[in-house]
Amino acid sequence: MAITWFPGHMNRATKELRKLAKVSDLVIELLDARAPNASRNPLLASIAPELPRIYVLSKADLADQETTAQWYDYFKQQESKTCLISSIENPISAGNLLAAIINLSIEISANSSKQMIVAGIPNVGKSTFINKICGRKVAKTGNEPAITKRHQRIKLLENVYLVDTPGMMWPKLEDQEAAYKLAAIGTIRNTAIDSEEIAWFTAEYLLEHQTGALKNRYGVTAELQTAEQEIEAIAKASGAKNKGSRINTIKCLKHY
Ligand SMILES: Nc1nc2c(ncn2[C@@H]2O[C@H](COP(=O)(O)OP(=O)(O)OP(=O)(O)O)[C@@H](O)[C@H]2O)c(=O)[nH]1
Ligand SMILES: [Mg+2]
Numbered sequence: 001m002a003i004t005w006f007p008g009h010m011n012r013a014t015k016e017l018r019k020l021a022k023v024s025d026l027v028i029e030l031l032d033a034r035a036p037n038a039s040r041n042p043l044l045a046s047i048a049p050e051l052p053r054i055y056v057l058s059k060a061d062l063a064d065q066e067t068t069a070q071w072y073d074y075f076k077q078q079e080s081k082t083c084l085i086s087s088i089e090n091p092i093s094a095g096n097l098l099a100a101i102i103n104l105s106i107e108i109s110a111n112s113s114k115q116m117i118v119a120g121i122p123n124v125g126k127s128t129f130i131n132k133i134c135g136r137k138v139a140k141t142g143n144e145p146a147i148t149k150r151h152q153r154i155k156l157l158e159n160v161y162l163v164d165t166p167g168m169m170w171p172k173l174e175d176q177e178a179a180y181k182l183a184a185i186g187t188i189r190n191t192a193i194d195s196e197e198i199a200w201f202t203a204e205y206l207l208e209h210q211t212g213a214l215k216n217r218y219g220v221t222a223e224l225q226t227a228e229q230e231i232e233a234i235a236k237a238s239g240a241k242n243k244g245s246r247i248n249t250i251k252c253l254k255h256y
Helices: 008-022 042-047 065-076 094-103 126-134 176-184 195-209 211-218 227-238 249-255
Strands: 026-032 053-058 081-085 114-120 152-157 160-164
Touching (some): 008 114, 026 126, 053 094, 065 081, 081 094, 094 126, 114 126, 126 160, 195 211, 195 227, 227 249
Parallel strands (some): 053 081
Antiparallel strands (some): 152 160
């Protein structure tokens, strides 16, 4: 099933973002560290190419550490761009953010106000990031895509503002393998996907690329050779079963 998901509020948010970019100084783009390339929204690149950018590799606690380090180096070396890594254990503080901003030669002073857009795909952790930076709950969060529906301007310091934005997809997902990865990490509303299909895609993908991590996480000692064996191991470790002990593949997907 081809995946496409671009509800009306995202279309509206895209238009508003174009206006917002004209009066902002910086874009903070959150990418899911489990799939940084798939989670780069091409619309965002086209909306504000001239603005300095901080990439935040979010949910690093769920991602492969070495791969995250390679992406960090890749973004850091780009002109007018830098990168931060965020995880549950090590969220970005206001101090970390301000240091990154100064590094990009953006001056924070009492004379001029600065506005920073926090943007990215749905469910990547934008609102959580803002709450951590502010040290209090100022934005609504939740573990499903499209929680934030409208822009919200938040004062961080005197003269420094953050704008939380709705998670944005783009109208045509040309790269369907990337779209499947986004579905697997919870970017796309489950009414727009076939969850069973995504569960099998994820099982095959992780078997090919992350067998070691799978075995560690689910305490598997035997060799995992097929996606069926993998799903069975996850169901055993997580109790993802229906009545009659039949494996519930969709629950297994939620457990990754
Ligand atoms: N494991 C992990 N979960 C995180 C992290 N940051 C955020 N989350 C979780 O990810 C889910 C989505 O967080 P939100 O902050 O609502 O994401 P958002 O990008 O604002 O989502 P939308 O507004 O729907 O676009 C929540 O359940 C958060 O607790 C992280 O660093 N690690
Ligand atoms: Mg949000």
